[in-house]
Amino acid sequence: MAVESLTGRGATRNATPSRFNLEQREVEGDWLDQVEALDGLTPRRTTVTVEKPRSILTRNRSPDIGFDRSVNPYRGCEHGCIYCFARPTHAYHDLSPGVDFESRLFAKPDAAKLLHAALSQPGYDCAPIALGTNTDPYQPIEEHWEITRSILQVLIETKHPFTVTTKSDRVLRDLDLIAPAAHEGLAAVAVSVTSLDPSISRTLEPRAPAGRKRLEAIRKLNEAGVPTLLAVAPIVPQITDHELEGIVEAGAAAGARAGFYLPVRLPHEVAPLFRSWLDEHYPDRAAKVMATIRSMRGGRDNDPDFFTRMRGSGPWAELLKTRFDKAVRRYGLGTGRTVLRRDLFRAPDGVQLRLL
Numbered sequence: 001m002a003v004e005s006l007t008g009r010g011a012t013r014n015a016t017p018s019r020f021n022l023e024q025r026e027v028e029g030d031w032l033d034q035v036e037a038l039d040g041l042t043p044r045r046t047t048v049t050v051e052k053p054r055s056i057l058t059r060n061r062s063p064d065i066g067f068d069r070s071v072n073p074y075r076g077c078e079h080g081c082i083y084c085f086a087r088p089t090h091a092y093h094d095l096s097p098g099v100d101f102e103s104r105l106f107a108k109p110d111a112a113k114l115l116h117a118a119l120s121q122p123g124y125d126c127a128p129i130a131l132g133t134n135t136d137p138y139q140p141i142e143e144h145w146e147i148t149r150s151i152l153q154v155l156i157e158t159k160h161p162f163t164v165t166t167k168s169d170r171v172l173r174d175l176d177l178i179a180p181a182a183h184e185g186l187a188a189v190a191v192s193v194t195s196l197d198p199s200i201s202r203t204l205e206p207r208a209p210a211g212r213k214r215l216e217a218i219r220k221l222n223e224a225g226v227p228t229l230l231a232v233a234p235i236v237p238q239i240t241d242h243e244l245e246g247i248v249e250a251g252a253a254a255g256a257r258a259g260f261y262l263p264v265r266l267p268h269e270v271a272p273l274f275r276s277w278l279d280e281h282y283p284d285r286a287a288k289v290m291a292t293i294r295s296m297r298g299g300r301d302n303d304p305d306f307f308t309r310m311r312g313s314g315p316w317a318e319l320l321k322t323r324f325d326k327a328v329r330r331y332g333l334g335t336g337r338t339v340l341r342r343d344l345f346r347a348p349d350g351v352q353l354r355l356l
Helices: 087-093 099-103 111-119 147-157 169-183 198-204 211-223 241-254 270-281 286-296 315-331
Strands: 047-050 057-059 069-071 104-107 129-131 162-166 187-192 228-235 258-263
Touching (some): 087 099, 099 104, 129 147, 241 315, 258 315
Parallel strands (some): 162 187
């Protein structure tokens, strides 16, 4: 089997998780992106498998999350963010949360039809639907599949409120849909900006658009009248935390109406993947980074408890909160949520989609 290069990927390993008793395997498969092979290594190709779920609405009862339902057009994410808390979900497909997560993707082309059916159910109770809660709805494959766009069309047809969270300026491709919905009080967008330093971003989130592009997306969304939030998420201590104030300043200057931050989370297989990434890219401070993370997580790599999982605890967590609060006051960035209208919702007519 040909040896494959991991250049341009976030994860440095591709082991399957032991908690499901799956065998560890070497990196395998093809690659995309038309990158020339270097030193005899075959660049790995991104593949997309069609997934046929029976339903598309995901419900949650988490008391520390501001939505109770979401839609995920894709499984896996080519952005390759090493810290992505969704990586462990790939293990359910007997795939690695490592390189497989960012190169073995799943698309749900029937998502819009399934959503239409869900909204047609008698007694459906309207509340904002969140897009981008698990993997990015505007990752590169959206350009071809346009599943996120088809979902937005259903939401707009029914005047259903929705939020979008993304790390990509590709969200601007759907500004023709999002802006009119925002003008009716039905839409809001959160753009995540993790770092403005290209040398950090190219390994931390190698296939996500640059921070400057995300700030430009905030500016254009704001100019179009779309309530846009700045998400400084996640903050990685000793790697990106020094940029906190600068990101808040840049986001406020771009027109973000409000903002929030989240310390990095390392659930399940994300922790060993992150440790390997540190050893590869930041060996000089790897131990210090993990010690700081553990100090915010009650001595563990990850704290799964409600509320504390989103903010952390201890002196380091308090310091981040203090710094963020001071920055938003200094640069005039709000911290409140955008309240979306629910009273305009009308259930779809019949079983056929008018716009698709």
